[in-house]
Amino acid sequence: MSDSETHFDVIILGTGLTESIAAAALSKAGFKVAHLDQNAYYGGDEASLTLDELVQWADTRAADVDPEASAFAASQTAKFTSISHSHHVxxxxxxxxxSLTPSIIPSxxxxxxSLIGSGVSRYGGYKLLERIAVFSSGEVRNVPGCKExxxxxxxxSLVEKRRLMRFLMFASGEFEGKPELEGNESSPFSEFLRTKFSLKDDVVDAITYALAFCTFPSDPTVPALRRIRRYLLSSGRYGASPFLVGQYGGAGEIAQGFCRVSAVHGGVYILGRKILAVSASDSSDKSGFTVQLEDLEDKLTCDLLISSQDFVPPDLQSTTVPVLLSEQAGSDPPPGVARCIAIFDGPIxxxxSPSQQATTSSVDDKGTDEAETANSETQSKVDTAILVFPPGSLPEGSKTSAATVLLTGEGTMSGPAGKCIAYISLPVTNPDKSAEMLLKPYLHATLASVTESRSESEPHSLFSLFYLSTPPSIPSPQSFASSRVVVTCPPSNLLPESMDTATKxxxxxxxxxxKALRPALSEGGQEDDTVESFWPPLEVQDEDEEGW
Structure with a gap:
């Protein structure tokens, strides 16, 4: 191939959601993009995999590291540990x-x-999140999703309703600078609720862990209030729920949609080839990078390199200052997360919800047969739900962090008919147990609480995978002018923030x-090299998918 065919304005390493969104935006802006991934699938650490692929993913990362392994393989093995899974197929x-990284989408x-502005919303399907509940005193209790x-x-009680409504009115408005918040910005959010709004403990737990999605009891007040405000303002846009759940695994399918947009606008994709070397250009008159792929004779070159942290080789890190672009840069590293993916027989x-129960008359005024019918009407089958376990809610569970369970049924197209999936996430710091030991109590409690009993035996999962995910450390930001490498930041571990932080x-x-590549637009023949927006207005040609 000629130099013009192998040289790109930017090469992007990794097809995680952050990298995929950036690839789509740069391609639509007129830049020549090559997007590479050593994996044979899209999505990186946010990928959506078949069950066979998931088992292979786990076995590969659980194996001993080859001393000659690539930087990517070594990084993945260090990032994912304590892996165990069922052996029956x-x-x-x-x-x-x-999904390797379960997440929900605020409305x-x-x-x-970005989904709307890029046109990616046309490529996938979405379901409303039907329930959010908290596990309290051995029971699953719905968290009110609206004033009704x-x-x-x-x-x-009536008094508790008034106090709760007062808090919700406070949280949905411009609370910054309000007297209630003054001096409490960094105080634990749970204590703020108790002292300023006189809410009882079970209501505090529901707000702290199921509405604000706090991780630890010490989580500060202001970030929690901002999450609740977004929760409240998102309600009603597409339905009663403030959240959507992506079909076909969620984040991985969405990442692939952005890659599709990039390809339609000229992006070149090479997946499943080992990245043998990434080196800085040794030319004195031109800065840039060279990427060599396995089984590809020609080397690829670029002016700018964008990479996830997994793909940056140590020798390049030692000679080039990586640039981490994130509002989280320089902050303490996020905690690790113990994760479980479990498959079980549905329904969920x-x-x-209270509005549904209101249509059912009081059981106390009915006969036995009618009472049984009324009891059944207090429960309903759902296709998407979140169950939150506050710290200390299970005797064998964590006393210091909240576990979150995302449940998806067959309507999310993530499994065969009649099968449901539970994604359990538990933030951990310095774990002294395996991921399986940490999460087994939550898996058993979830199955016992949200599945129908079909026999005298206890409900059980048909397949389960446990692993511990340890995020990379976040270095301090450096000047962009000192480097032509952009190292992307890992997204948030919080269920409702993961995909939004990746987008930001x-x-x-x-x-x-x-800013770095603007001259390339002029050299490429574009009369106007000004890029005015992240996503330009959609045009008719955006519907053309030829070449994908």
């Missing part, structure tokens, strides 16, 4: 689409805006790349 394994936020649910709740059974990171990367 389920039928129809290729009908599963299982208002950066990702939704608060007023109709039978678990709250949850308590009915991608936009930051995009604008820094535009």
């Amino acid at each position: 389920l039928p129809n394994s290729r009908q599963y689409s299982l 208002k936020g950066p990702l939704i805006s 649910d608060v007023f109709k709740s039978k678990d709250l 059974i949850f308590p009915s 990171n991608a936009e930051t990367v995009f604008w820094e790349a535009v």
